[in-house]
Amino acid sequence: MTPATPLGATGRATLGMLAAVGRVALFAARAVSHILRPPFYPREIALALLNIGWLSLPVVGLTAVFTGAALALQIYSGGARFNAEAVVPQIVAIGMVRELGPVLVGLMIAARVTSSIAAEIATMKVTEQIDALVTLSTNPMKYLVVPRVLAALAVVPALVAVGDVIGIFGGWAVATGSLNFNPAAYLKNTVDFLEPLDVISSLVKGCAFGGIAATMGCYFGMNSGRGAQGVGRATKSSVEAAAILILAANFLLTGAFFSL
Amino acid sequence: MISLAGVTKSFGDNHVLQGIDLEIARGSSMVIIGGSGSGKSVLLKCILGLVWPDAGTIMLDGQNVTTQDRDAFLARFGMLFQGGALFDSLPVWQNVAFRLLRGSLKRPAEEARAIALEKLRRVGLMPEVADRFPAELSGGMQKRVGLARAIAAEPEIIFFDEPTTGLDPIMAGVINDLIREIVTEMGATAMTITHDMTSVRAIADNVAMLHAGRIRWTGPVDQLDTSGDPYVTQFITGSPHGPIAAVR
Numbered sequence: 250m251t252p253a254t255p256l257g258a259t260g261r262a263t264l265g266m267l268a269a270v271g272r273v274a275l276f277a278a279r280a281v282s283h284i285l286r287p288p289f290y291p292r293e294i295a296l297a298l299l300n301i302g303w304l305s306l307p308v309v310g311l312t313a314v315f316t317g318a319a320l321a322l323q324i325y326s327g328g329a330r331f332n333a334e335a336v337v338p339q340i341v342a343i344g345m346v347r348e349l350g351p352v353l354v355g356l357m358i359a360a361r362v363t364s365s366i367a368a369e370i371a372t373m374k375v376t377e378q379i380d381a382l383v384t385l386s387t388n389p390m391k392y393l394v395v396p397r398v399l400a401a402l403a404v405v406p407a408l409v410a411v412g413d414v415i416g417i418f419g420g421w422a423v424a425t426g427s428l429n430f431n432p433a434a435y436l437k438n439t440v441d442f443l444e445p446l447d448v449i450s451s452l453v454k455g456c457a458f459g460g461i462a463a464t465m466g467c468y469f470g471m472n473s474g475r476g477a478q479g480v481g482r483a484t485k486s487s488v489e490a491a492a493i494l495i496l497a498a499n500f501l502l503t504g505a506f507f508s509l
Numbered sequence: 510m511i512s513l514a515g516v517t518k519s520f521g522d523n524h525v526l527q528g529i530d531l532e533i534a535r536g537s538s539m540v541i542i543g544g545s546g547s548g549k550s551v552l553l554k555c556i557l558g559l560v561w562p563d564a565g566t567i568m569l570d571g572q573n574v575t576t577q578d579r580d581a582f583l584a585r586f587g588m589l590f591q592g593g594a595l596f597d598s599l600p601v602w603q604n605v606a607f608r609l610l611r612g613s614l615k616r617p618a619e620e621a622r623a624i625a626l627e628k629l630r631r632v633g634l635m636p637e638v639a640d641r642f643p644a645e646l647s648g649g650m651q652k653r654v655g656l657a658r659a660i661a662a663e664p665e666i667i668f669f670d671e672p673t674t675g676l677d678p679i680m681a682g683v684i685n686d687l688i689r690e691i692v693t694e695m696g697a698t699a700m701t702i703t704h705d706m707t708s709v710r711a712i713a714d715n716v717a718m719l720h721a722g723r724i725r726w727t728g729p730v731d732q733l734d735t736s737g738d739p740y741v742t743q744f745i746t747g748s749p750h751g752p753i754a755a756v757r
Binding site: 288290373376377378380381383384385386387 | 554557558559579580583584586587588590591592594595596597607608611612613614658
C-alpha cells in the first residue's frame with residue numbers, strides 16, 4: 250500500500266460524508282419550504298399524527314417507567330455512599346426531564362418511527378408508487394414527507410412530556426414502594442426542584458428529535474436503492490443516522506441551554 | 510402529437526438512450542418493443558418527466574414538455590405501471606379516484622367514488638372490489654385496477670408499461686383487449702412498452718423497435734413481419750441467432 254492510499258481514502262470518505270450532509274440539508278430545506286406552501290393533505294397529517302404520536306405511547310411509556318424506576322434505585326444506591334439518599338426525587342426529576350426523557354423518547358422514535366417511515370417510503374419507491382404519485386399530479390414531498398415531518402415536529406414534544414411524567418412516576422413508585430420515601434413529600438420535592446427552563450429544554454429537544462427522526466426516515470426512504478436489499482439498507486441507514494444525529498443534537502442543545 | 514428529437518440519457522457510463530427520434534400521432538397507438546435493458550422504460554419516464562433527458566427535445570402538441578406547467582401537462586396523462594403501483598394504504602376505489610379526490614381535478618367524494626365504480630366496471634371488476642385493499646387482490650385484478658386508475662380522469666394520452674408481464678395468457682388477452690377497446694372508445698393517444706408480441710399485435714397501430722439506445726425500426730404493425738430489418742426479425746421470432754446478442 251502506498252502512503253497516498255490511506256490519505257486518499259480518508260479524503261474521499263470526508264468528501265463523501267460532506268456531500269451526504271449537504272444532500273440531507275437540501276432535502277430538509279425542501280421539506281420545510283413545502284410545509285408553508287399548498288396544497289396541504291390534512292388526512293395524511295392526521296394519519297401521521299396517529300402513527301407517530303398515539304401509537305408510540307405504549308413504547309414511550311414502558312421505556313420511561315422502567316428508566317425512571319432504575320434511575321431512582323441507582324441514585325439511592327450511589328447517594329448512600331455519601332449520605333445523600335434524600336436527593337432521589339430531585340435527581341430523578343432533573344435526569345428524566347433534562348436528559349433521559351427526551352433522549353430515550355427520541356431514540357425510541359428513531360427505532361419505531363424512522364424505521365417504519367424509511368421502509369414504507371422505500372418500498373413505495375421500489376414498487377413505483379412514488380412515480381405513480383408524480384404521474385397523478387401529486388408532489389411526493391408534499392404528500393409523503395411534509396405530513397410526517399409536521400406530525401413529528403408537533404407530537405414528539407408531547408411524547409417527551411408524557412415520557413418525563415411517566416419516568417418521574419416510575420421513580421416515585423420505586424422510591425415510595427421500596428425505599429421508604431413519603432409519597433407527598435417526593436412529589437413536592439420534584440415539583441419544587443424543577444425550573445421552567447428544564448421543561449422548556451425538554452420540549453425543544455423533543456421537537457428537534459422528532460424533526461430529525463422523521464426527516465431521516467423520509468430522506469433514506471426517498472433515496473432508497475433497488476429491491477429488498479435497497480429497502481433494508483435504507484431502513485438501517487435511516488435509524489443509524491437518526492440515532493447519531495439525535496445524540497449529537499442533544500449534546501448541542503444541552504450546551505445551548507445549560508452551559509451559558 | 511408527441512415528438513422526440515435527439516433524446517439522450519446516460520446513467521454514469523451506461524448510455525441508455527443515444528439519440529431517440531420518434532413521433533406518435535394523436536389518437537394512434539404506438540408500441541415500443543425491445544429487449545430487456547434496452548431503455549424502453551427510461552424513454553417513457555423521460556416523456557413523463559420522471560427522468561430528465563441529458564439532451565434533445567420532447568414536444569407535446571408543439572410545446573416543449575420541460576417548459577410546460579407540470580400539473581396541466583400531467584393532467585393530460587394516464588399511466589399503467591408494470592406492477593400496478595397501487596397505493597397499499599388506500600382502498601381500491603380511492604386508488605382509482607386518486608386524481609379526482611385532490612388537486613385541480615378534485616370532485617366531491619361521492620362523485621369520485623361513483624366514477625371509480627364505473628371505471629372498475631369498465632375493466633371488468635365488481636363493485637365489491639372497491640372497498641378492498643390492493644394486497645387482497647390477485648395480480649390480474651391489480652393490473653385492472655391500475656388500468657381503471659389510468660383512465661379515471663379520461664386522459665388524452667395513456668402510457669402502458671409492460672401491461673401483460675406476469676399474467677397468464679388468458680388474463681393477458683383480457684388486458685390486451687381492454688387496452689385496445691379503451692384506447693379506441695376514448696380516442697386517446699397510447700404508448701405501450703412491451704416485449705410480448707401477442708400484446709404488440711393486439712394493441713399497436715404502429716411499432717417502434719428500440720435497440721442500443723436508438724430507434725432501430727418504426728412502421729405500421731402490419732409491416733412488422735415484412736420489415737426486412739434483421740434486428741426486428743430476430744426479436745419477433747425470438748431467435749437466439751442474429752445481430753442481437755443473446756447474452757447481455
